[in-house]
Amino acid sequence: MIKTVQEIARFIGGELTGDGSVRIKGVNGIGEAGEGDIAFLMHEKFAPLLKTTRASCVIVPPKVAAVPDCAGTKTIIKAENPSIAFSKVINLLFPDRIPHPKGVHPTAIIEKKASLGKNAAIGPYAVVREGASIGDGTIIYPFCYIGKNTKLGENCIIYPGVTIREEITVGDRVIIHPGAIIGGDGFGYDIDKGVAFKIPQIGAVIIEDDVEIGSNVTIDRARFSKTVIGAGTKIDNLVQIAHNVEIGSNCIIVAQVGISGSSRLGKNVILGGQVGVAQHVELADGVQVGAKSVVFKSFPEKGAVLWGTPAKPIRLAKRLNAATSLLPKLYARLNILERKVKELEAKK
Numbered sequence: 418m419i420k421t422v423q424e425i426a427r428f429i430g431g432e433l434t435g436d437g438s439v440r441i442k443g444v445n446g447i448g449e450a451g452e453g454d455i456a457f458l459m460h461e462k463f464a465p466l467l468k469t470t471r472a473s474c475v476i477v478p479p480k481v482a483a484v485p486d487c488a489g490t491k492t493i494i495k496a497e498n499p500s501i502a503f504s505k506v507i508n509l510l511f512p513d514r515i516p517h518p519k520g521v522h523p524t525a526i527i528e529k530k531a532s533l534g535k536n537a538a539i540g541p542y543a544v545v546r547e548g549a550s551i552g553d554g555t556i557i558y559p560f561c562y563i564g565k566n567t568k569l570g571e572n573c574i575i576y577p578g579v580t581i582r583e584e585i586t587v588g589d590r591v592i593i594h595p596g597a598i599i600g601g602d603g604f605g606y607d608i609d610k611g612v613a614f615k616i617p618q619i620g621a622v623i624i625e626d627d628v629e630i631g632s633n634v635t636i637d638r639a640r641f642s643k644t645v646i647g648a649g650t651k652i653d654n655l656v657q658i659a660h661n662v663e664i665g666s667n668c669i670i671v672a673q674v675g676i677s678g679s680s681r682l683g684k685n686v687i688l689g690g691q692v693g694v695a696q697h698v699e700l701a702d703g704v705q706v707g708a709k710s711v712v713f714k715s716f717p718e719k720g721a722v723l724w725g726t727p728a729k730p731i732r733l734a735k736r737l738n739a740a741t742s743l744l745p746k747l748y749a750r751l752n753i754l755e756r757k758v759k760e761l762e763a764k765k
Contacts, residue, residue, distance in 0.1 A: 418510050422474045425455065426494045428509055429502040431476065435492030439473050444507055447472060455506060457499040467491050476502050517556045517574070534571065552589065564600065570626065582638070588626035588648070596633040599624070603637040603644075603660025603678065616640060618660060625649075625666070631656065647684070665702065683719075707731065 420428075423437030440453065447456040447463070450472035457476040458466060464484040467475060474492045476499040496502035507514075518540040521527065525539040528546050534553035539545065541559040549563045552571035557563065561575050564583035569575070573591045581587065582600035593599070605616035620639025624646045630636070631654035638644060639661045646652070647666035657675045658664070664676075665684040674688045677696035682688075686700050689708035694700075699715040706712060707724035716723060725734035 418512065420510060422455075422492055422494065425474070425506055425509065429476075429494070429496055429505050431494040431496040431502060433492075433494055434482070435474070435490070437492075439492055441474060441506075441510070444503070444510065445472070447475060455503075457503040459499055467493070476506070518558060522559075540577075546583070558595075567600075585622045585624075585638075587624045588628070590627050591624055592629040594630060594632040594634075594654070597630050598635045599630075600638045601635055603640055605640055605660065605678075620644065620660065622646075628652070631672070634658070637662075653690075659696070671708070 419440050419442045421437060422435070422439045422441060423433060425441060426433040426437065441455045443454045445451070445454045445456055447458050447466050447470045450456040450470055452471060452473055454472045455474045455476065456470060456472040458481060459478065461481050461484050464481050474494060476494045476496050478497065478499055479495050482493060482495045518538040521533070521539045522541040524541045526544045527533070527539065530547050531545045532550045533539070534551055534555065536554045537551045538556045540557060543557050543559060543561045545551065545563045546565040548566040550568045551557065551563070552569055552573065554571055555569050555573040555575070557575045558577040560578050562580045563569065564581060564585065566583055567581055567585040569587045570589035570591065572589060573587060575581070575593050576595045578595045579593050580598045585600045600622045602618040605618060606613040607616060608614070618638050618640050620641050620643055622636055622638050622644045625648035627649045628646050629651045631652055633654055634652055634656045636644060636646065636658045637660045642661065644658065644661055645663045647664050647668065649667040650664055650670070652670045653672040655673045656670050659676060659678040661679040662676050663681045665682055665686065667685050668682055669687045671688060671690040673691045676694045679696055680694050680698045682700050683702035683704065685703045687705045688694070689706060689710070691709045692706045693711040695713045698712055699717070700712070701717050701719045701721065703720040704716055705722045706728060710724050710728040711726040712723065712728040722731045723729065724731045725738070729737070
């Protein structure tokens with residue numbers, strides 16, 4: 418779809434400087450863009466690229482536009498967040514860039530008492546069990562499994578190979594990427610005479626609106642009650658979320674994180690890659706945990722920044738890390754002092 422720069426500026430709510438009649442047909446990075454492309458940049462240190470780029474239009478923040486003579490005759494659109502604005506432009510120019518399934522494929526299995534909303538789509542070899550409901554506009558790709566009495570909201574996208582087991586509730590506009598498993602049994606066992614006895618997991622999973630779940634994520638059902646993923650939370654690939662975990666709204670969970678059972682995360686919590694969270698831990702709103710850290714205890718302070726194993730407030734963790742790096746020198750000095758003490762004792 419081809420749009421003029423003026424149409425794009427109006428669509429993203431940006432301020433246009435230059436020729437609004439320029440026609441845009443493509444998007445690209447500012448270094449690779451050519452005539453007819455739109456690009457963006459975020460920081461004033463990249464402002465000189467405005468003079469060398471071949472892009473027909475560039476989306477920039479106001480601070481870049483204010484750099485003297487940076488744009489020259491280049492057509493620009495000022496936007497507070499060029500990255501988000503650029504994402505909106507992609508959706509405007511290429512609304513059908515991913516050809517989602519349409520209708521119900523003849524190989525799909527839709528059991529009795531399952532209900533499909535208006536314009537819902539079910540791909541080849543997908544299974545929708547009895548009592549399940551699929552909301553308006555929701556798209557289910559091939560080889561997905563939707564369990565008994567599970568409810569999917571409106572305008573969700575469930576990519577190939579996703580398993581959503583029984584009695585699960587998924588909100589509106591949820592995106593689940595290939596291979597994710599929602600509602601598998603929580604990992605619960607009692608040991609009796611040296612034998613692991615399986616504890617029934619009879620709870621549910623609730624995924625609220627606007628959540629995105631990456632590939633091969635596993636979210637376990639609760640033993641009782643529910644496991645909850647709050648609205649707007651984004652979960653990267655290969656994350657394990659155990660039974661009865663509650664994650665607040667708008668959290669960011671990066672790849673290979675593991676969250677143990679019955680832990681609770683507040684709103685806007687960020688967990689870096691490969692973070693581990695022990696069971697029954699509570700993290701307050703806005704807590705950030707650096708990559709590869711392990712959180713063994715609760716942190717009730719809002720906005721705390723943690724790092725290390727075990728995780729500590731980052732200033733303390735850095736001081737301890739710096740002190741640890743001095744241990745070889747201190748050890749060498751200690752050996753010297755021990756030798757001198759022995760020499761002095763030998764002279765007595």
